Amino acid sequence: ASPTPVTTVTESIEYTINNTTYVIFNIPGLIEAKQEQIDLNKQEINKAFQLCPNAVVIYVFGNQSGRIRNEDIVAFHALNNAYPFASKSLVLVVNGIPVDREENYEGILDAAPTKHHKRQDIHLQMDEIKSLKDQYNQIQSEFKKQREKYRTEIETFQQRHEQEMKEKQQVFERTKEEMLSQQRRYHELHSQLLHQQHLQQGANTVATALCLTRNPYAMLIGALIALGMPTISKELHDGKK
Template sequence: MMISQETRDIYAIIIVGNSGVGKSVLGNIILGRQYFKHDFSARSVTDQTESTTCQLGDKYYRIYNIPGLIEGDEERIALNRREVSRAFEEQTGHSFVIIYVFGHQNGRIRNEDVVTFRAIHNAYRFSPDSLITVVNGLSPDRPSTYDKETQTTLIGLLGMQPGRICFINHLKLDGTQEADVRTYLIDTILNVRPEVHTKTNDINLMIDDVRGLEAELNKLQIEVESERHEHEAMIASMEREYEATQRLLTLRRLFGQAKANLRRLESFREQQEHLIYMLGQWEAEEIVYADDPSSDHFILARTNKQDAEEELAKNVTTQHQIDVALNVCRGDIEQICYELGQIYNGKLDREYYILFDNLRFDSTIANVKHSFLNDLYKFTCHHFGDID
């Protein structure tokens, strides 16, 4: 249908893509009604360019549903080339939006869809600002990274950044998802800029061209996948280094806590010896004045003795708390060592040995009576070899 003088201000939406990618279904969803014929078929259902007008937001659009370009014989490809050209020619000199629909094979962008895109883009030079690409019929259970990774792959294959890239799930037969998809598509259409696309070349595509381009795309796909794997490997390496750094920082903190608690134990040991000595002194003083329990000497000796007993009890309680903290700290250090061993493929980072030697050879805790150092030493030797 040619655009008349009265409808020149109507924008167009040209839906392009190969047979079976769901162009007709998406066109009907945008319209909000069944207009374009579609069916489950081994052959292309759309064999002629179809169009109709609708209002989206405050704008009017003529929506074109175009046959797929690639078919199994030269005659059908030639026919489809004419049908594709027909829609573009009707919009000569007018602004329109291109929606290019990609299918997929188990999530992988199909070569034939890229071939068709390149052939039409070479003829009409799509403007990125007015181009919407759709990857259609996706599993809703696809990996969370799929959309982002496929977007990167698609940009590499197309050699350009489309205005919008949409990922649409496989639709249920009951039609419950269509309202959400329609809202999504209309919002996308209204947020791109229709532009004039001038024909610069003919759509040149023959069976031999398809095969040659597919071979080229296979090579490009391999290169893109290789680059993606290299990027993922680099990210994984950076994440491992980050995790290792975080664990080493935690190790520093744990060894610092252990040293502080061992020093506290040494301090409490000295306090305990002093308290036991003073307790003996006050007990002796109490015995001396036992015959005169009302005397100031007896009362003072008893009071000081009770204070020393209370302080000694507090000292013992605190030491027990420190003992528990040291055992927990040792367990945390051992866990960090296991994790570092996994990150470094069984090899413990050199910094651990520096931290451990700095602790075990510290003269300020050399006389502490606690199993912390011995147990940690046994663990280190057992899991990482003799360190002497």
């Protein structure tokens, strides 16, 4: 026996927030065990859209063993064909989601009302429901296969990307270290050059002083120092002593 439907007629309640009045409708589900009840549900659903065409549609899916029920998908498509839903005004809710669900579940933060125009009558017959359920079973199986395929491809791409980023980081670190090493070497050479220039300036001062003397040995030593030969000039100077 089929369970007794919770909602059989369209219900509504009004809320006023910041001087704006909102009407919340609770409409019956579409699929029932008998065609007569399905036809009554169609009338109640049409009534809700006639009373408030400018609306946000919140469609609630049930789940069975962690999967959305096929009859809810069948009903959703029947309603969407009759009253095309805009993505900005549609909120999908799935009841009974497992606590240990995957982290990539997403939630809609806001939605804006849109005026819904009836494009056609709600079309759903009892003899079509089983066939449609079977079709959605097949679609879900194909989707699962494709999801696993692309998940593997995405994981492979992600691993390759992470490896490339790691290698680029290593190259960057090596280049950075080489630049720092060259910079240190430059400062060392610059310091040595300044020191050498300082010594040369001192030597030139001494050479000038020696050249100004009348002593020929001192003049010779001064000339050698001026030419950058302090060692030889020192030996000559020592020999003179």
